[in-house]
Amino acid sequence: MTEVVKRERRGVVAIVTIDSPPVNALSAAVRRGILDNVTAAVADPEVQAIVLTCAGRTFIAGADITEFGKPPQPPALNDVIAALENSPKPTIAAIHGTALGGGLEVALGCHFRVAVKDARLGLPEVKLGLLPGAGGTQRLPRAVGVELAVKVILGGDPIKAPEAAQHGLVDEIVDELVPGAEAFAHKVLAEKRPLRRLRDDDSKIAAARADRSIFTNAVAAMTKKTRGLEAPFACADAIAAGLDYPFDEALKKEREGFLKLVVSEQSKAQRYAFFAEREAAKIDGVPESTKPRPVARAAIIGAGTMGGGIAMSFANAGIPVTLIETGEEQLKRGLGIMQKNYEATAARGGIPADAPAKRMALIDGKVGLEHVKDADLIIEAVFETMAVKKEVFTAIDAYAKPGAVLASNTSYLNIDEIAATTKRPQDVVGMHFFSPANVMKLCEIVRGAKTAPDALMTAVSVAKKIAKVPVVVGVCDGFVGNRMLAARSKQAEKLLFEGALPQQVDGVVTKFGMPMGPFAMGDLAGLDIGWRSRKDRGIKSEIADALCEAGRFGQKTGKGYYKYEQGSRAPLPDPEVETLIDQTLAKLGLKRRAIDDQEILERMVYPMINEGARILEEHIAARPSDIDVVWIYGYGWPVYRGGPMHYADSVGLKHIAERLALYAKQTNDPSLEPAPLLARLAAEGKTFASLAQPNKAAA
Template sequence: MSEIVKAEHRDGIATITVDNPPVNALSAAVRRGILERVNAAVADSKVQAIVLTCAGRTFIAGADITEFGKPPQPPSLHEVIDALDASPKPIVAAIHGTALGGGLETALGCHFRVAVKSAKLGLPEVKLGLLPGAGGTQRLPRAVGPELAVQMILGGNPISAAEALSHGLIDEVVDDTVAGGEAFARKVLAEQRSLRRLRDDDSKLAAARADRSIFTNAVAAMTKKARGFEAPFACADAIGAAIDLPFDEGMKRERDGFLKLVVGDQSKAQRYAFFAEREAAKVAGVPEGTKPRPVTKVAVIGAGTMGGGIAMSFANAGIPVTLIETGEQTLQRGLGIMQKNYEASAARGGLPPDAPAKRMALITGVVGLENVKDADLIIEAVFETMAVKKEVFSALDAYAKPGAVLASNTSYLNIDAIASVTKRPQDVLGMHFFSPANVMKLCEIVRGVQTAPDALLTAVTVAKAIAKVPVVVGVCDGFVGNRMLAARSNQAEKLLFEGALPQQVDAVVTKFGMPMGPFAMGDLAGLDIGWRSRQDRGIKSEIADALCEAGRFGQKTGKGYYAYEAGSRAPLPDPEVETLINDTLAKLGLKRREISDQEILERMIYPMINEGARILEEKIAARPSDIDVVWIYGYGWPVYRGGPMFYADLVGLKPIAERLSHYAKQTNDPSLEPAPLLKRLADEGRTFASLAKGG
């Protein structure tokens, strides 16, 4: 028998323990071990009851998703759960850590469940573009009722042991899994309790069967933000089958839904994104054994939008932070905005009522750069000009203690140039947070040419500690995300000169799955920012300039590329903008042409992919998947499309290269010619993914 699953017998109780570190995933060996041990315990006349538990830090935390796409190895999880369910002897699942996905489905196959107070239970498959495929959509509604089942399955978030107890998902909270599980099993035997086989218990489905709106209202609430996703709706369909059909027919509906999703592009993309995020945390070029520097004190310079958001990120993670400004008035304004943000979140129910006070207490506002003297990590978030950045970093040499990591939040500027004004360039790097920094998960960690490996690792470690997704990138204008965004912005602007309207371009981009189109995004940011920058550099953009000259700066003035009603941020197409575009084109001697949505899509996405290829050639990003993580977590790229480089592989590099060449000739724009790497891979019939395999 497999020793990855062990069994101990104590006074008529067989305790079966899964020991498959780190998370006791349901590999074929684990499934086989559980089935063998359960069958042996059922056959053993000395065994009266069975406890299923796990060693290490967690209960079964899910399926082994590395097996997806590979030939199935027996026994299936269905066989294991059926054996648990069919046991004539009571089986108690004793849960600690997390019981997720297939782990919770396994526990649902047991007759009883107990858990320690800190345990979490959930079915997160929807986050991988899947639905629970081993009875979760059929047993969970029978355990907790359809409303909570919809929330758990369509939302994918776990619940606490206390909530699980209150809804009947577990039978008891225990102090220790083995002792508590065995004690509960003895109680079941002493009280001669009937075995609760969820497949046969429809009692919690009765209300939804009598009033279908209980189910449909719950689904409607959970799918409000599911635009473009397939899995949440497939999950809802499977849960509906639990209400409408006998158990075995519901299981068949669930299985059909799972098999359809698992081979689909969306689930492939979401599983890819899952692994890409974890891969991004592996920093290339750092010697083995390198340790991050200890960070006990953090300082943020600048209490504006970015600095305030960064400070809030530390407070949200329970980490004290010193927020530094040049003047008391500016400091108090920044602290006031943070206070209002926290209070608004609490008012909406997003935070407990006492959270604003607790989190603000972790932020110490002070005036004067000398207050960085005790900080182990200093993050600069001042105005985005090289002169100001250099002034701050030059001054930091006088105040920062030796070994402190000096990070700039710059979104475009050259980190090496910033580091050059210090006597400690080895301590300097970029930590590019995305706005709003207290919400957005991405942090581009920018490695300078002289950045020390331990300083780099420190920034990565701290970013993880404040719940950010760190991606290490190299030095170039705009790094990874903004450099690719500039390629898209350039094409968006050119499309207006050729005949497209802002609302047409934005509609194509949002239909693709992005949260906002380029022109609505421009209105949100403020068109005057780009206008002033162009004036400083002596650059013209006739349509955007004409809008600004007419006082149309975006949402802040109620008019930009769109019109905005008072108190609303909803962009409304404005006939005045079309007239302005027509007049501008007439002055330039240009004629509008009909532009298809397909052309718009290709010119919005393919130039970004092309720029991504250049970024890989220049080794600004270590892996294609790192680029995808940047776009998923920093720019709202739909996770069900896996990121720009994954999407490129899905479409095919050859047709993308051909279309880029076509548009380069059509628009007389040499920047659209395929990058050498893209052309080479296309000619060889390869993918970006092949680069990660050493190709």
């Protein structure tokens, strides 16, 4: 009846197969194909049971989100699900790959579900700022109970088929998908099993109806870290409707919640971020036929915080690592910290009990750079000084095998200058990880002037394998993230000299949605690091220097811009800091003025956007969305604001350019003058998004 959905009869069982690459998304054609073929199978007197399955690598992996915001095309997904649920003949979903979002909602509409062992099932809509809008918040609690449903829906992460089977979401695990589903259909017919319509089965939500704390406790546990996000609470409200109202009324309330979210600024930003991450995978100037070099073993140079975190990322992905240090003591200390980190994660239930031993077995500690000789990828994570980097790369060049990719974890330094110390600059690339490297998802991949396309692809491919989000950037001081951060840091410091206090600046930044403000972040990193750097460069910063001269280095000393109680990391405003700032300003002949929160917010964010415009002008980043991915995954920019460049578009570039020009004049700071690109787009009434190529990643 349609090319993307086919039907064949095998005896008394109709096999309805969706074949719509790459992920069998629920486009209008797929929805129509399912509905037509199920209707035809129900009408066929020879058919006694219907199996719904998918060709290719996965079951239905979700809605076609490219349809969002466009006029709806019939049939509606709820109509498709109703046809499966109301069928007088058993309907069985046969699941492989992933059944996500609308895909799982379709499966929940079937009377039974079978899956292969490695299948995964979930409702990730919350990660797009949405809630499941086709009965997911109503049927999943009825399938697995309220507690697990809250975890799956509010967390957005899929569960594996064995766990799904344990909780009743999957009726049977099968070895071979279609033959197994067909055999299960015959079993259902032979045993005359009643058709289980989840909409009519309240048995698994009865306990939560009787004791509401089951639901509220589950929601409280899942919303601890959802500061600023609307969707998790909307999801909870939709699940609660299923406890309070009959099914059809609750379904209406779920739909109302979905329609409200789909037009919200938060969901638009989160859907933008979803596409932006996929766009970042497209690398300009690299032929599509370029293949990455094979990486069977990696070597990490430096067993400190960064090197250890990078090594753990490789071990987590099952890639053997040689971890290299200059001395036995440093190596032993680094390995010990990694062991403790793994054991602590296992104790919390984050990884299986046997994982620490298995992962540590993949990390081979060695002393001496000669041990890089067997590695296909070598990443140095040593001190951030050019002299040290050059020394290390000269040695690596002598020991590394031909074709090995040589990567620097530098966060600021010139990759081309580092590459020039080797006889193989084509093999050198930057891989800038973020601390803690085993947790943070971003990896800035820095392409040097001579970096070979396959070396670049190797860095990108490996970053994905170790669960990082790679973004390719060009060579400049600080690349994308730290270069923009420097613009913010400069303004944060200036605000102190004009009369703001650290807690006011940090309060505005965290209220905006960032995890930390610049001054709390400085205390966490250690103020002495910047102090030493300023001394080396002959630079003064009177307030920051005065803090360091008073022995206030941040959390490590219990005092910095804030004070910290014994054993606590919570920053507390310190009257001594206010006194020190007043004394410094008096000495410099400066007077404090009242600065409102709006000015602070604009001076924290708009200069970053301005620097982002310069980065685009210089082709350091290929797309505005790449900058946004860097900030979402590397710096904790709130995903519901879509990244600094997306946020700029939502505020309006004309307004931002006008405010920057005002602050440039007010503070006598030429760096705040609107960048030429920003000024041009503002004058033309355009957005940063207008610079992006028109093609979109597949849903």
